[in-house]
Amino acid sequence: MNSTKPFLKLFAQNHAGELVPVELVRGQPVPVELADEREPILTEVDRYLDEYAGQRSVSYTRGGGYVLRSWANDITEMECTCVQEVETRHCQAWFNAPSPMPPFDSIELSDHVSQRGLQRGYTERHARDCIENPDHIEKTQELGLKGGLIWKFRKLYMGRTLLIVAEVYKNTCYAITAYWLQ
């Protein structure tokens, strides 16, 4: 992937001590691949916490920095372009919004998922729909066999929640198993 779309507008001091977008400091746009590189974001969060120390609730200052760091990980999902835009309104909108449909190139259901469906009482249509239009996605840090991250998709059907465990690798969603939550 060679996209150079900036994923986050970061600010840093240049040689003259002025705050300028970090991509200009670096002299090139921040590539999408750098989304995994959290250090610039965390640095920016720290700078923000320092700047607003004493002006905000204690839960938003250094002691609560982990909250902002967590938000920073999801900053693009909140459609914020910089940390300063991460505030209550954006967070509420983000939490209340339905999960966006993951842009998977394809969804692969294994034989195991199909076979378990016969016993557990879900269909392949359920499984695909749960992945394509989930109520909630939990993105874990666990790695699957292919090296992709394990995601858990949840969706409510007739009072029961179907959970799909899948590995997401190179824009393909490989469903590993599925079951109804109790």
Place this chain on the structure above:
Amino acid sequence: MKPIFANPTPLKYSYNPKGDVLYLTFAKEKVAKTFEVLKDWPMVLVDVNDQSQIIGVEYIGVKQFGIEVFMRLLRERVKNLFGVELTDEEVGSFMLFLKTPEAELALAS
């Protein structure tokens, strides 16, 4: 008291290499409930029938974590969840089943 497993030994096993999933079938029945006996990683799920007998055990992460980890986790969690301790014979029978040439071949591929 009803036996915890629908059968003393698995009727069959299946291994899905794409998801690294092992499934032990103790009875071919409809699942009434699925318990997440270990919902982190590795994952262990237990399917029970409407008589609360275990009819299937699913283990995700066989190659990553190994069979011994699975057996230990299953033993611990079944005791916590169902209040029944698996006997050495039961655990041994699972191990024997998984040590068959067919199972080893599937896991090695």
